[in-house]
Amino acid sequence: MSILKNRVLIEVNGNSPQKFILKLNHNKIDLLKINKINEKKYNILINYEDLKKVKKINTIYKIKVLNYYGIVKILKLLFNFYHVIIITFLGIMGLYLLSNVIFSVEIVTNDSEMKEKLLNTLSELDISKYHLKRNYEYLQQAKDKILKEYSDEIEWIEINNIGTKYIVKYEPKIINKTKENDNYKNIVAKKNAVILSIYASSGNILKSKNTYVNKGDIIISSDIYLNNEKKDKVPVVGKVYGEVWYETKVVYPFNYFAQKKTGKKNKYFRLKVINKKIDVFKFKSFNDKIDIESKIIKNSLLPIGFYKVIEEEVETKTGMNVVEELRLLAVNYAYEKLNETLKDDEYIIKSKILDSKIIPKGIQMTIFFSVAEDIGMYH
Amino acid sequence: MLKEYIIDSNFKITIEINKINIQNYGVLVSFSDNFISIKKNKLKINITGKDLLIKNLIKDELLIVGDIIKIEYISLDDK
Numbered sequence: 526m527s528i529l530k531n532r533v534l535i536e537v538n539g540n541s542p543q544k545f546i547l548k549l550n551h552n553k554i555d556l557l558k559i560n561k562i563n564e565k566k567y568n569i570l571i572n573y574e575d576l577k578k579v580k581k582i583n584t585i586y587k588i589k590v591l592n593y594y595g596i597v598k599i600l601k602l603l604f605n606f607y608h609v610i611i612i613t614f615l616g617i618m619g620l621y622l623l624s625n626v627i628f629s630v631e632i633v634t635n636d637s638e639m640k641e642k643l644l645n646t647l648s649e650l651d652i653s654k655y656h657l658k659r660n661y662e663y664l665q666q667a668k669d670k671i672l673k674e675y676s677d678e679i680e681w682i683e684i685n686n687i688g689t690k691y692i693v694k695y696e697p698k699i700i701n702k703t704k705e706n707d708n709y710k711n712i713v714a715k716k717n718a719v720i721l722s723i724y725a726s727s728g729n730i731l732k733s734k735n736t737y738v739n740k741g742d743i744i745i746s747s748d749i750y751l752n753n754e755k756k757d758k759v760p761v762v763g764k765v766y767g768e769v770w771y772e773t774k775v776v777y778p779f780n781y782f783a784q785k786k787t788g789k790k791n792k793y794f795r796l797k798v799i800n801k802k803i804d805v806f807k808f809k810s811f812n813d814k815i816d817i818e819s820k821i822i823k824n825s826l827l828p829i830g831f832y833k834v835i836e837e838e839v840e841t842k843t844g845m846n847v848v849e850e851l852r853l854l855a856v857n858y859a860y861e862k863l864n865e866t867l868k869d870d871e872y873i874i875k876s877k878i879l880d881s882k883i884i885p886k887g888i889q890m891t892i893f894f895s896v897a898e899d900i901g902m903y904h
Numbered sequence: 905m906l907k908e909y910i911i912d913s914n915f916k917i918t919i920e921i922n923k924i925n926i927q928n929y930g931v932l933v934s935f936s937d938n939f940i941s942i943k944k945n946k947l948k949i950n951i952t953g954k955d956l957l958i959k960n961l962i963k964d965e966l967l968i969v970g971d972i973i974k975i976e977y978i979s980l981d982d983k
Contacts, residue, residue, distance in 0.1 A: 543935055546961070550932050555962040 531573035531595040532557065539586035542567045552582055573597050625658050626821070628689045636697070639678065643693060646671055655821050655833065658686060709758045710903040712745040714738040718767030718900045725763030738767065744901060765901035768874060771894045773863065777855035778887040782843045784813070789838040794821070797830045804834070811838040851888045852881065859892050871898045913964075915944050919975070924951065924968045932958075932966065940968060950976040 537545055542565065549556060549569075558570035568591065571579060580588060593601050603610060630653055632640045647653055650667045659667070664684050671682055682695040712728070720736050728745040732738055744765045749757040793807040795818065815837050823830040846854060856878070863873060873896050880891040916927040930944030935958055940951040956970035 546958070547932060547934070550961055553963050556958075557960065557962065559958055559961060561957055 529595060531593075531597040532570055533573050533576050533593050533597070534568060534570050534591040535576070535579065536562075536589040536591050537567045537569060537586050538565060538589070540565060542586065545583070545586050548582055549579065552578065554578060554582075570594075622822075624689070626689060627652070627656055627658055627686075627691055628654060630654060630691045630693065632693045632695075634695065634697075639697070642675075643671070643695070646674060647691075647693070652684070652691060655819065657822055709747040709760055711743045711747055712761050712763055712765060712901040713904040714740055714742045714744055714765070714767065714900050715902040716740050716767075716769055716898075716900055718769045718898070720744070720900075721766045721768055721897055723763065723765050725761070727759055728761035728763055729759075730763075738900075741904075743904075761903070763901070764899060766870075766897055767900035769896050769898050769900065771863065771896060772879065773859050773892050773894065775855045775859045775890045775892060776884070776887060777846075777851055777858055777890075779845050779851065780843070781846055781854075782841070784815075784839040784841050786815075787838045787840055791836040791838075793834050793836070795832040795834045797828075797832065799828045811836060813839045813841045815839055846887075848883065848888070852878075852890070855888050855890045856892065859890070859894075863894055863896070867896065868899065871896065873897075915947075917949070919972075922969060922971060924972060924975070926966045926968075928964050929966045932961065937970075942966070946980045948978040948980055950974075950978065952976070 554575045556569050560568040632643050634640050668682050680696040680698045685692045717739050725745050730745050732744045745761050745763045747758050747761045748755050794805040796803040817835045818832045821831045821833055875895045877893045879893050882889050913928055918925040929942050933941040933943050942949045952974040954971040959969050960967040
């Protein structure tokens with residue numbers, strides 16, 4: 526029997542199956558092989574395309590399909606075991622991903638600043654967590670780019686792939702640091718201020734606490750004097766904090782729209798094909814949410830990408846503020862905005878509302894701030 | 905002529921031991937374990953035997969197996 530010919534073995538069961546065989550014959554259905562099982566039962570091999578016709582002709586007999594032959598058998602098997610095939614396919618895909626995805630990038634250094642910079646640069650070059658492994662040529666190109674970008678800081682770099690991890694080793698340029706240490710610069714005021722504190726481990730302190738300084742005034746000098754005579758030059762190391770003043774104008778609207786994260790998260794995967802998004806393993810969804818996508822695989826040639834999605838639930842509030850609340854919100858807003866510009870060691874000393882008036886949009890306030898800031902800079 | 909040569913539509917019966925093959929058999933009238941009746945135009949063929957079984961039944965060919973006792977040709981013109 527040719528494996529390409531689609532055939533089906535059926536069982537005909539009932540009283541006088543011969544009559545049914547005659548009926549099939551009169552309906553021009555080819556009975557390729559007939560086997561008598563007993564007086565009431567026959568097994569008949571027919572062409573697959575005749576099966577529907579046989580079932581249509583049948584009225585009282587029990588017709589049971591015993592087996593399929595040819596391509597149709599392969600298709601039926603595939604259909605019957607589609608879940609096994611899908612699981613196997615996903616398993617192979619998963620295995621491929623697990624063995625070809627980088628789960629960690631380690632930079633061997635004690636310099637946390639450099640480590641951060643290198644991780645960011647590597648991430649821009651798609652050498653980061655949950656990205657596919659790169660080939661030798663790509664890593665060589667990446668190394669060249671890093672060496673070019675950090676030509677003043679890095680002498681040599683190596684990216685080694687061990688399992689699902691990249692280990693990055695580099696040699697810093699020591700010569701540059703020596704040069705920096707040899708730099709005999711003064712610390713001057715970068716803005717007008719009243720000095721709050723001076724911390725100096727090296728250098729000659731020229732100004733004292735609570736002194737008003739103008740922008741550009743030398744606060745710590747590298748020159749060492751003895752009896753008004755310059756004796757030596759030392760490298761200056763220190764910090765100067767001063768009180769500086771700002772006047773800010775804030776306009777805060779009556780209407781507000783606020784979104785607050787509830788802390789509930791939903792993680793799933795997303796397949797993007799052109800403009801279509803197909804979410805995988807997404808079992809629930811929030812009404813108000815923010816989606817954060819992180820790329821797992823993205824083809825630079827085809828518009829296909831596979832992403833990990835973290836969906837965070839948010840509470841949305843809209844409404845209208847009353848004037849009393851509005852004043853407080855405007856001041857808080859001004860505080861927040863100013864704080865954003867300050868470093869960790871800088872802080873707001875005090876504030877005062879200079880002017881407040883209602884305008885059609887909301888409230889307009891002029892606020893004075895006194896801030897403790899690092900006012901020193903090398904010059 | 906060519907069509908007839910390529911597509912053989914002639915009634916042909918081949919008898920072997922415990923086996924009868926009939927080509928272009930016409931119509932299968934009835935069959936049972938000991939009797940099979942075929943009608944081709946004005947000719948009726950009755951096959952009598954024991955444990956008769958139609959093994960193959962396609963539109964232009966029929967294969968009978970079993971203990972064949974008698975094959976009868978009846979011309980329907982005679983009746």
